[in-house]
Amino acid sequence: MALSLSNFLVCLLTLLPKGLLHSVDAATVTHDFNVGWVRANPDGMAERPVIGINGQWPLPLLNFTKGDRVIVNLHNQLGNQSTSAHFHGLYQNGTNDMDGPVGVTQCNIPPGHSMTYNFTVDQHGTYWYHSHTRGQYPDGWRGQFIVHDPENPYRGQFDEEVAFTVSDWYHDEMPGLLAGFINYKNPTGAEPVPKSALMNDTTDFTMAVEPGKTYFFRLTNIGAFAGQYFWIEGHTMKIIEVDGVYTEPAEADMIYLTAAQRYSFLVTAKDDSSSNFAMVSSMDEDLFDVVPPELNPNVTGWLMYDASAPKPTAKFVDAFRPFDDFSLQPEDGLELFDHADYSFNLDLKMDNLGDGANYAFFNDITYTTPVVPTLYSVLTTGDKADDPTVYGAYTNSHVLKKNDIIELILNSNDPGKHPFHLHGHNFQLVHRGAAGAGFYNASREHSFPATPMRRDTVMVNPNSNFVIRFRADNPGVWLFHCHINWHLDTGLAATMIEIPLELQKTLSVPEDHLDVCRASRTHTSGNAAGNTVDLLDLNGQNTSPAPLPAGFTARGIVALVFSCLSAFLGIGMIAWYGSAPLGAAELESAKRFIAKAGGTK
Amino acid sequence: MTNVFAIPVFFICFRECLETVIIVSVLLAFLKQSIGPDRDRFVYKKLVKQVWAGVGAGLLICIIIGCGMIGAFYGIGKDTFSGTEDLWEGIFGIIATIIITLVGAALLRVSKLQDKWRVKLANALEKQDVRHKTSSGNRFKLWCEKYAMFLLPFITVLREGLEAVVFIGGVGLGLPAESFPLAVICGLLAGILIGYLIYRGGNSAKLQVFLIISTCFLYLVAAGLFSKAIWFLQNHQWSKITGGDAAGTGSGAGSYNIKQSVWHVNCCNPQVNGGGGWGVFNSLFGWTNSATYGSVISYNIYWLGVIVAFACMLYYEKKGHWPLMKAKAREADDEYLEKTSSEGGSSGVVDGGLTKEGDEGVQTSAREIQV
Numbered sequence: 001m002a003l004s005l006s007n008f009l010v011c012l013l014t015l016l017p018k019g020l021l022h023s024v025d026a027a028t029v030t031h032d033f034n035v036g037w038v039r040a041n042p043d044g045m046a047e048r049p050v051i052g053i054n055g056q057w058p059l060p061l062l063n064f065t066k067g068d069r070v071i072v073n074l075h076n077q078l079g080n081q082s083t084s085a086h087f088h089g090l091y092q093n094g095t096n097d098m099d100g101p102v103g104v105t106q107c108n109i110p111p112g113h114s115m116t117y118n119f120t121v122d123q124h125g126t127y128w129y130h131s132h133t134r135g136q137y138p139d140g141w142r143g144q145f146i147v148h149d150p151e152n153p154y155r156g157q158f159d160e161e162v163a164f165t166v167s168d169w170y171h172d173e174m175p176g177l178l179a180g181f182i183n184y185k186n187p188t189g190a191e192p193v194p195k196s197a198l199m200n201d202t203t204d205f206t207m208a209v210e211p212g213k214t215y216f217f218r219l220t221n222i223g224a225f226a227g228q229y230f231w232i233e234g235h236t237m238k239i240i241e242v243d244g245v246y247t248e249p250a251e252a253d254m255i256y257l258t259a260a261q262r263y264s265f266l267v268t269a270k271d272d273s274s275s276n277f278a279m280v281s282s283m284d285e286d287l288f289d290v291v292p293p294e295l296n297p298n299v300t301g302w303l304m305y306d307a308s309a310p311k312p313t314a315k316f317v318d319a320f321r322p323f324d325d326f327s328l329q330p331e332d333g334l335e336l337f338d339h340a341d342y343s344f345n346l347d348l349k350m351d352n353l354g355d356g357a358n359y360a361f362f363n364d365i366t367y368t369t370p371v372v373p374t375l376y377s378v379l380t381t382g383d384k385a386d387d388p389t390v391y392g393a394y395t396n397s398h399v400l401k402k403n404d405i406i407e408l409i410l411n412s413n414d415p416g417k418h419p420f421h422l423h424g425h426n427f428q429l430v431h432r433g434a435a436g437a438g439f440y441n442a443s444r445e446h447s448f449p450a451t452p453m454r455r456d457t458v459m460v461n462p463n464s465n466f467v468i469r470f471r472a473d474n475p476g477v478w479l480f481h482c483h484i485n486w487h488l489d490t491g492l493a494a495t496m497i498e499i500p501l502e503l504q505k506t507l508s509v510p511e512d513h514l515d516v517c518r519a520s521r522t523h524t525s526g527n528a529a530g531n532t533v534d535l536l537d538l539n540g541q542n543t544s545p546a547p548l549p550a551g552f553t554a555r556g557i558v559a560l561v562f563s564c565l566s567a568f569l570g571i572g573m574i575a576w577y578g579s580a581p582l583g584a585a586e587l588e589s590a591k592r593f594i595a596k597a598g599g600t601k
Numbered sequence: 602m603t604n605v606f607a608i609p610v611f612f613i614c615f616r617e618c619l620e621t622v623i624i625v626s627v628l629l630a631f632l633k634q635s636i637g638p639d640r641d642r643f644v645y646k647k648l649v650k651q652v653w654a655g656v657g658a659g660l661l662i663c664i665i666i667g668c669g670m671i672g673a674f675y676g677i678g679k680d681t682f683s684g685t686e687d688l689w690e691g692i693f694g695i696i697a698t699i700i701i702t703l704v705g706a707a708l709l710r711v712s713k714l715q716d717k718w719r720v721k722l723a724n725a726l727e728k729q730d731v732r733h734k735t736s737s738g739n740r741f742k743l744w745c746e747k748y749a750m751f752l753l754p755f756i757t758v759l760r761e762g763l764e765a766v767v768f769i770g771g772v773g774l775g776l777p778a779e780s781f782p783l784a785v786i787c788g789l790l791a792g793i794l795i796g797y798l799i800y801r802g803g804n805s806a807k808l809q810v811f812l813i814i815s816t817c818f819l820y821l822v823a824a825g826l827f828s829k830a831i832w833f834l835q836n837h838q839w840s841k842i843t844g845g846d847a848a849g850t851g852s853g854a855g856s857y858n859i860k861q862s863v864w865h866v867n868c869c870n871p872q873v874n875g876g877g878g879w880g881v882f883n884s885l886f887g888w889t890n891s892a893t894y895g896s897v898i899s900y901n902i903y904w905l906g907v908i909v910a911f912a913c914m915l916y917y918e919k920k921g922h923w924p925l926m927k928a929k930a931r932e933a934d935d936e937y938l939e940k941t942s943s944e945g946g947s948s949g950v951v952d953g954g955l956t957k958e959g960d961e962g963v964q965t966s967a968r969e970i971q972v
Contacts, residue, residue, distance in 0.1 A: 187855025356859030556864025566904035578709040
């Protein structure tokens, strides 16, 4: 009965003008996404093809309200690339198949095909959506979405809400950059360096402000790679939300957003409207292997108090001292999960494989997309779905039990900063080592915060560690991965198989999703190798490139033996020549010559 | 080890010093025989003094010129070549290989030099006699005659010494300056010792064995150098491809081009921390922990070339003509030796009339490099 009533409401509400939607509890918001190529030149330096929606780029800012049903009809009109859509940060509770990562919860949507994403948004906050097809989103296929909260605890404390983004930007398309990145000619795995930074997909972002008003800024880093330092000259930011989780208010002069992180903060405008102020976002150059001299890592936008007044140039800062998000406290006061039912390590390293390219590893395994998307394996392997073996040897799969407190310890053996994102959850950050702290040592006493900060994307410091905890209460297959696009593509990912047997009972994949698999010729049943009979037989699974040979191979031995042989032969020849007496004729002539020379004296 | 002892430099010094010692020993022996302390003690002593003075003066000038040259070289070199190190190491390696290869064969015949120098000396004195008869009383000529026993060793030492300086310069282009002194001193000492043994007419068979072993080592070094030179050139290419990144990766994955790799072991890198024992292994035999197609093939081709060249020389000595060429006249050997002896004349010793008799043709051969 309740179901039919809500359906009725949905029908009714979709007919209402959009402006009214925010004021009601639940609605259905339908979007048609015709994904196709358009041309754009956001930084004024190079026009290039970008992936737009309905012929538009930048992509639209989507506004939902908590409780909305969202229907996105995605039509792939790219012509030359497959695609997919992921709504970053949504828990997708009950709709794991709408999460989006290709090879995990769905198949790639080939050109000319469509797929519908249909889910209910039962959370609030600042999010973003992007393609979850290998390496694709930095070509422009990323945008911001907001889930408005009628019960925002900070309502009344601000006058206006403004959402905008920061991002890095490339001038070359991803397929070419990826081919050069994962290549024997790039053995150190140096990531392509962005060409510029963008603020709200432009380099000339302005925001009109009125004196004395307070603004609710929602800021998302929708970039591929670079972390961004962000500050507003002459203003402080009062942080009230990170990654969809309200926090106790915290004052900050400068914040740091890794790729995929979001911050919401209140900024109160000055009473004096005589001059304008620069907002600066500066790409973290620590991430770049080589900083090209021509690169401008900064992008400036302006708080415009007076449209006729000049836009001031951003001032030089001595050092970056961003706010440490570890100190934040969630507004809901959710206390520390003080014990873990299941704890495991993911040890990160970068190394080269037999093809000479550089890959990223968790526990010596570089993630390789399985033959069957992991969700479909869960749904088609019956009792065996509880056994992580089923999901293959290259997916770093962990099976999580219902309502267990999961503790994930990430140890980084890499000098870079990495932002890690867990699909389907936010998590408590209970510990984060300082740069260079090395691996996490559980036996050492750690005093965890009583109410740890929660978010869905968190950064690990160079050569250090972090510990996160969350409750396994969301049946589904959830990817845990580095949100640096380059690292995801070289395999820095692990798979959480959460309550698989319950998932089998509650989830049925819509037919249009399976149609997409048929169109892309992807298996939809069986284990990671597509075997449906012996579910523990992984013959035929996708594997990562073979490791580098540890020492001498047959080729090397043959070469060494031949080299030694020719050296011995050469030495033999020299010895033969050296020990051969002078020819008889030569000796004779020498004697005669000496005799003659002596004779003339 | 390789940073304090340059093995190619040692061998070059050894060879040039040996040759000088032999010349001096031949001169001294000659004086002893022809004048002798018994016959004219005063003249004999004076001439012996002249010989030593010539040797000393020649050595002194060589050392001054050599030091200046190498000093200047390193002064300029450090700035010019830094940054493109691999490229220059490759080019210098090839130059060094060529020098060592050409010089090396001579070491085998060094024990037989005694006879040859005796002939040369005789030649020179013979010429002096001739000149004396036709002399117009020119002062300079007279002076030359008077101090022949000074000029002869002086010019010889100077010539051999400068040759050594040029060779060492060539061989040592890619080596650090501090690797020179010890190698030079050891080379000189070894040369003097062996030269002395030859002078004393020690067991010549044992000496020959020693010389063969030395030569073999010399060629092992040269083969290794050649292989390394190619390796460096390839590494230069690889650095260009990776944008210089590979240099920072030590000896692990990514430091080498997987497409060119024949073997790569993550140890035993002769270039890391001085290389330790592997550094010695590297300079003696051209060992590398990361062999490329280029380095392996060039190593084998080098040896093939050496084998063919020595086989040809052996053939020539046995048959009197080169393989695949027609046999020359019967006196080819005669001509050869005469030609070699006349070469000696061009080293500053006045040349004599004997070449008149052996003027029929000029025989060039690989063995001339022995001179």
